[in-house]
Amino acid sequence: MGRVRQLLRDRKLLAVRRPDGTMAVPAAFLDGDQIVKGLNGTLTVLCDCGFDDADALRWLFTADETLPGTPISAIAEHRRTEVNRRAQALAI
Secondary structure (H helix, E strand, C coil): CCHHHHHHHCCCCEECCCCCCCECHCCCCHHHHHHHHHHCHHHHHHCCCCCCCEEEHHHHHHCCCCCCHHHHHHCCCCHHHHHHHHHCCCCC
């Protein structure tokens, strides 16, 4: 659990607050016991664009017709460069 907290502090991972107040990492962020490759970079881009954690989570799980699918699904499918381009465009 300590490693997860450190990853959250370092913004290499995001968590969702459940209605009961506990925090949970979305399963889509994990590939087995590893973080989905490329998620860290996308989170950095979103942070640099001014997104807070809630906005970043919402964006990652919102369908985008131009991808197609959600940004997190595209990252999991090794299309992170395409996702990061879209994220960077949000800052302009």
